[in-house]
Amino acid sequence: MKKYSIFSLVRNAVSYHERWSEAWRSPEPKGAYEVVIVGGGGHGLATAYYLAKEHGITNVAVVEKGWLGLGNTGRNTTIIRSNYLWDESAHLYEKSLQLYEGLSQELNFNIMLSQRGCLNLAHNQHDLRQLSRRVNAIRLNGIDSEILTAGQIKALVPILNCSPTARYPVLGGSLQRRGGTARHDAVAWAFARAADARGVDIIQNCEVTGIRRDGGRVTGVETTKGLIKAGKVGVVVAGHASVLAEMVGLRLPIESHPLQALVSEPIKPVLDTVVMSAAVHVYLSQSDKGELVLGAGIDSYNSYAQRGSLPIIEHMLAACVDLFPIVSRLRMLRQWAGIVDVCPDASPIVGKTPVEGFYVNFGWGTGGFKATPGSGWVFAYTIAQDRPHPLNEPFSLERFHTGYLVDEHGAAGVAH
Amino acid sequence: MLLIPCPWCGPRDETEFSCGGEGHIPRPADPAALTDPEWADYLFMRKNPKGVHTERWVHSQGCRRWFNVARHTVSHEILAVYKMGEPPPETGADSKQNRT
Ligand SMILES: Cc1cc2nc3c(=O)[nH]c(=O)nc-3n(C[C@H](O)[C@H](O)[C@H](O)COP(=O)(O)OP(=O)(O)OC[C@H]3O[C@@H](n4cnc5c(N)ncnc54)[C@H](O)[C@@H]3O)c2cc1C
Numbered sequence: 439m440k441k442y443s444i445f446s447l448v449r450n451a452v453s454y455h456e457r458w459s460e461a462w463r464s465p466e467p468k469g470a471y472e473v474v475i476v477g478g479g480g481h482g483l484a485t486a487y488y489l490a491k492e493h494g495i496t497n498v499a500v501v502e503k504g505w506l507g508l509g510n511t512g513r514n515t516t517i518i519r520s521n522y523l524w525d526e527s528a529h530l531y532e533k534s535l536q537l538y539e540g541l542s543q544e545l546n547f548n549i550m551l552s553q554r555g556c557l558n559l560a561h562n563q564h565d566l567r568q569l570s571r572r573v574n575a576i577r578l579n580g581i582d583s584e585i586l587t588a589g590q591i592k593a594l595v596p597i598l599n600c601s602p603t604a605r606y607p608v609l610g611g612s613l614q615r616r617g618g619t620a621r622h623d624a625v626a627w628a629f630a631r632a633a634d635a636r637g638v639d640i641i642q643n644c645e646v647t648g649i650r651r652d653g654g655r656v657t658g659v660e661t662t663k664g665l666i667k668a669g670k671v672g673v674v675v676a677g678h679a680s681v682l683a684e685m686v687g688l689r690l691p692i693e694s695h696p697l698q699a700l701v702s703e704p705i706k707p708v709l710d711t712v713v714m715s716a717a718v719h720v721y722l723s724q725s726d727k728g729e730l731v732l733g734a735g736i737d738s739y740n741s742y743a744q745r746g747s748l749p750i751i752e753h754m755l756a757a758c759v760d761l762f763p764i765v766s767r768l769r770m771l772r773q774w775a776g777i778v779d780v781c782p783d784a785s786p787i788v789g790k791t792p793v794e795g796f797y798v799n800f801g802w803g804t805g806g807f808k809a810t811p812g813s814g815w816v817f818a819y820t821i822a823q824d825r826p827h828p829l830n831e832p833f834s835l836e837r838f839h840t841g842y843l844v845d846e847h848g849a850a851g852v853a854h
Numbered sequence: 855m856l857l858i859p860c861p862w863c864g865p866r867d868e869t870e871f872s873c874g875g876e877g878h879i880p881r882p883a884d885p886a887a888l889t890d891p892e893w894a895d896y897l898f899m900r901k902n903p904k905g906v907h908t909e910r911w912v913h914s915q916g917c918r919r920w921f922n923v924a925r926h927t928v929s930h931e932i933l934a935v936y937k938m939g940e941p942p943p944e945t946g947a948d949s950k951q952n953r954t
């Protein structure tokens with residue numbers, strides 16, 4: 439791997455940036471691997487990287503049906519935070535945030551982590567009580583979080599409509615200062631490059647169409663590029679979770695829904711934090727290019743079409759215009775959707791399955807970008823050791839049998 | 855935007871309806887006899903097919919009645935609308951992705 443630095447930047451500037459070497463190889467699949475990861479999103483690539491780095495397992499392929507990171511990894515609104523209510527989630531998401539904090543250095547790739555803070559608004563007394571309870575729980579887990587008054591919020595976000603006669607008055611809020619954003623593509627590319635450097639084969643445009651088994655054990659994957667034998671298979675396919683599970687006759691508590699986002703035309707800096715309102719389902723941030731990035735909710739019905747419906751956007755924008763009046767004068771440049779894998783308790787499933795050597799990692803739904811490094815880290819452990827790490831043990835498929843659900847619907851209430 | 859043909863009111867905009875999720879999930883006949891995994895299957899496990907999905911909808915802003923819809927989850931095409939209690943019609947659904 440050629441190291442990226444100020445010197446390589448200068449050297450390549452001289453040749454008009456036309457001679458950068460490729461960031462990863464694009465090999466044809468070998469006949470067999472120790473581990474095959476299905477799904478080349480951030481989580482799959484992170485898993486491959488940590489398998490190589492933490493567990494010395496480098497005979498690994500990541501098999502992706504399209505291009506790297508063009509699933510939800512490249513479609514999300516890039517919000518990162520770890521302010522989850524329950525201990526189980528708090529520990530997992532906090533592990534991920536801590537990994538994010540060192541990631542640019544570790545992977546020698548600028549993922550543009552910007553810890554600009556994540557603000558959640560309260561619009562009524564009930565919101566305020568809920569946020570206070572959550573902040574207390576989060577702080578007991580040693581994670582930063584604080585309550586802000588309406589006055590502090592007005593000072594932090596001047597474009598917010600804090601008038602007492604607003605349709606959605608702002609009574610207060612909670613802030614995680616270590617929260618923020620990172621560049622989503624860069625996270626996928628950085629993990630891909632670092633995994634490749636450790637010997638992982640990244641195979642794009644190769645769809646897994648079947649899972650080979652012998653008795654109760656997995657033996658390989660059938661793909662559009664032929665059969666690839668594998669000692670172990672890790673499935674990290676987000677919205678396509680049920681499709682892959684069906685291949686081994688596994689039923690999942692997951693349903694796939696479109697989740698949408700929009701960006702506006704670029705404007706001068708007006709917002710230097712992330713603002714979310716669970717009650718009216720709006721969240722926005724401003725990108726480095728100046729665009730406002732706005733997130734909407736999911737369509738209520740199941741879908742695998744990567745497009746959402748207009749009523750969802752209208753609903754979100756109506757509330758947004760009231761909260762941030764300047765938005766009414768902005769034109770929206772782009773709108774898109776990703777297919778998110780929603781679990782009944784809004785928590786992921788990361789662990790083993792009844793099929794030996796067949797591991798799953800999905801159900802991150804509307805909010806798994808923030809979990810990318812942590813998810814890869816615990817999943818690599820689970821695959822390498824054939825048992826879950828204590829951090830992902832509570833997130834087994836069996837929790838739906840025991841009833842030990844980790845209900846995080848209120849983690850911030852909004853989808854991201 | 856979906857145009858949903860309510861069996862009682864005719865075609866109306868999607869925004870008048872609420873989606874009730876997967877249809878044809880019968881309540882267990884003898885709940886006390888169920889094991890934990892069987893309960894989990896009834897309560898949580900869903901088909902979530904990439905293909906034809908039979909689901910329940912309610913015309914919340916109209917006649918407020920429930921009915922079944924067979925809809926393709928990639929094209930969103932509505933292939934059939936039928937009343938509660940009626941069996942799902944033949945829609946040419948991929949049987950593998952649509953087992954009951
Ligand atoms: C609009 C939107 C906004 C979001 N905002 C946020 C946010 O602000 N913060 C946050 O934390 N999360 C957010 N999320 C959620 C987040 O994007 C996802 O949880 C996360 O990116 C999932 O990563 P992944 O690697 O598991 O999935 P993906 O990136 O979707 O990767 C899965 C990959 O599997 C591949 N695949 C599927 N089937 C096969 C097959 N048969 N063979 C081979 N490959 C296959 C797909 O092509 C895909 O590339 C948002 C999501 C959306 C859609």
Ligand SMILES: [Zn+2]
Nearest residue numbers: 860863913917
């Ligand atoms: Zn009706």
